[in-house]
Amino acid sequence: MPETVLVTGSAGLIGGEAVLHYDRRAQRVIGIDNNMRRQFFGPDGDTTRQRRRLEENCRRYRHVEADIRDRAAVMRLFEEVRPDVVIHCAAQPSHDLAARIPFEDFDTNAGGTLNLLEATRRHAPEACFVFMSTNKVYGDAPNDILLEELPTRWDYADPTFAGGIAEDFTIDQSKHSLFGASKVAADVLVQEYGRYFGMRTACFRGGCLTGTGHSGAELHGFLAYLARAVAEGRPYTVHGYKGKQVRDQIHSRDVVGAFDAFIQNPRSGAVYNLGGGKDNSISVLEAIARLEHLIGRRLNFSVAEENRIGDHICYYSDLSRLRRDYPGWQITTGIDSIFEEFAAAAWQLSRSAA
Secondary structure (H helix, E strand, O other): OOOEEEEEOOOOHHHHHHHHHHHOOOOEEEEEOOOHHHHHHOHHHOOHHHHHHHHHHOOOEEEEOOOOOOHHHHHHHHHHHOOOEEEEOOOOOOHHHHHHOHHHHHHHHHHHHHHHHHHHHHHOOOOEEEEEEEHHHHOOHHHHOOEEEOOOOEEEOOHHHOOOEOOOOOOOOOOOHHHHHHHHHHHHHHHHHHHHHOOEEEEEEEOEEEOOOOOOEOOEOHHHHHHHHHHHOOOEEEEOHHHOOEEEEEEHHHHHHHHHHHHHOOOOOEEEEEOOOHHHEEEHHHHHHHHHHHHOOOOOEEEEOOOOOOOOOEEOEOOHHHHHHOOOOOOOOOHHHHHHHHHHHHHHHHHHHO
16 A cells, blocks of 8 residues: 555545545545635635544644645645655536636646646656546537436437446537636646656546535535535525436545555556446436435425536446456445435534534
């Protein structure tokens, strides 16, 4: 197992899960996080609670308050710690917000990734570099697939995509949103450092990443925020597609499990789609109904006609390549367990508030 693991976005959902995982396996875990999520999304996005939980419970964890856009600071840190593994989860993650803050979005997602890659190449060239990419690199091209409208969801009508979207799906000639474009730039950089310099890099193109460690906000963190809206009686707006848009949900533990599989047997310039797959797919309407049932409260929601720019109508991941390369990895948390976990957390939150 690695001696030193460096995690960016360490107080976020996936970063925090990675810290918890490697605190039990590595000699030391270094986390970079400056709570930009609060700046992006306000109080709902604040990751202070997660950071404190990690600092209190993880004996090998050291938190570094740094900004990945600060090239000099990143270089100094890498020269000091020389990590064996870099898990890069820090990002500006919102479609809508990116259009309002294009420089901050690109500088964080693309520029920050370049800083980390070059720091790795200079100071830890043998390290495994794991990048949390996104399915938004495919833009809205999945919307061109022939779809079938069902009572509560959309699904693929073309049998070619019965298992979902694979890694050879086009990322070109489609509308990505500025967020999607900045993540494409980062994704290709990670691939190129693997192929050009022979570094051990991987892009994991995530579907809907979820878990109760998520500081869910209206513009990012779908299930976490939806569960809060149901539990707290917040109004909720569904954007377009009749609320039948579909995403595959994957728990943060299974995401980090995929990272760990790669770290134990790395490749150069690898790309994997990483989501819950068809079995863990659910539409917005279906998610609302399930949370209402489990929490025991009705959600005050409306469905707007206009969809978010570049949004997918239906998306779930074809996991064939990941399962072929890493047959020991599997989805361990099914869709029922994911929702039960959110419902239990919502009950606990409401009881503590009372």
